[in-house]
Amino acid sequence: MLRISRLTDYGTMILVHLAGRAGHVCSASDVAAGTHVALPTVQKILKFLARAGLVVSARGADGGYTLGRAPEAISAADILDALEGPVAITECSQSDSQCELESLCPVGSAWQRINKSIRVALDEITLADLRGPARDIPVAALTRGITRPLVRLDRG
Amino acid sequence: MLRISRLTDYGTMILVHLAGRAGHVCSASDVAAGTHVALPTVQKILKFLARAGLVVSARGADGGYTLGRAPEAISAADILDALEGPVAITECSQSDSQCELESLCPVGSAWQRINKSIRVALDEITLADLRGPARDIPVAALTRGITRPLVRLDRG
DNA sequence: GCAATCAGGACTAACATGGTCCCATATGAC
C-alpha cells in the first residue's frame, strides 16, 4: 500500500549523502560511490533533483552537485514532488482527471482529504529528520490524541 | 505519489454501497449495478473483501454479500490490507526483503517510520467517515500542532 | 584542444495492474 517508487528512496539517500558533505561539490560518480547506487541511476535522479531545485549543479570539469538549500528546508513532500510528480492518492484526486463515476461516487472526496492530510505530514518531515538514526521524527507528533492501541503498527 | 490502486478505490465504493444497505444481502450484480463498476471487477474485489472478513458471503441461490461488521469498525487501513496486501511504503520496509543497501543506507528506517505513522492515521478513518460528504474526517485531528501555513495543501 | 562533467531525451526489459474468463462448489426452488 501507499508505496513510493524506488527512485524516490534512492533520491532520499542521495540527498542525505549530499547533506553530509555540505560545502563540497560532489560529482555524480562521487555520489554513486558513496551510496552504492548504480551511476546511470544516480545521474538520472540528480537531473530530476536539479530541475526541482533541491540540488544545484555546476557544469564542466570539477563540476558536480551541492544541496540546493539547508536540509531543514527540504521536506519529504519536496522529494516526492521532484521524483514522482504531482500524482495523487487516487486518480480522481488529480485536477485534470475525468472520472466518469465522480457524480455517482459515494466516497466523495474522502480519499482526497486523506491524501492532503498525508501531504501535510510529509511536509513536516525534513531531510534533517531523515538523516541517520533519528529517533524523534516530527510525524510522531501527528499521532497525538490517538487512543487506539498501536498494536497493529507492525503489520505494514 | 503514494497512490492507492484503483481496486482499492472501487473497494471503498463497494463497501460504502453495502453499508447503505445494511440488513440486506446484495449479490455481486446488485453491487455492480449500484456502483457502475464492471461486474467481473466487482466479483473479484468482493472475493478479496470476503477473504479479509470485511464482507460476509452467502453462497447459492439468493446468496450475496453483507458487511462483515459495523462501518465504524472498518478502517481505511483494513481496506488497503484486504486489497493491496501488506505492502510497505518502501521495499526495505517489508519484513522479508533483503535490501543489500540496508547496512549502508543512511536513511535508516525513516521511511518505515513515516509509513507506520500513515498507517496509524489510516487506522483512525472508518468506513462511516468515508460515507457521503463527511466533513469532519478524523484525519483532521492529526494535523493538530502544525503551525506551518497550509497553503501547499492544494498541490497534490 | 582535451578531458571531465552535466542536460536532455530515447530506448528497452521487467514488473505491476486492471480486467476478463473458466470451472468447481454451494444453495434454494421446483
Next chain:
DNA sequence: GTCATATGGGACCATGTTAGTCCTGATTGC
C-alpha cells in the same frame, strides 16, 4: 433429483508503469 443462481479460486492476457541504460550535445577548467 434437476436446474438456475450465486460465490470461491485461480488462470490468463493486454496494458501501463517503472527501473535502468545509453546516446548526443553543451559547458567548464586545464
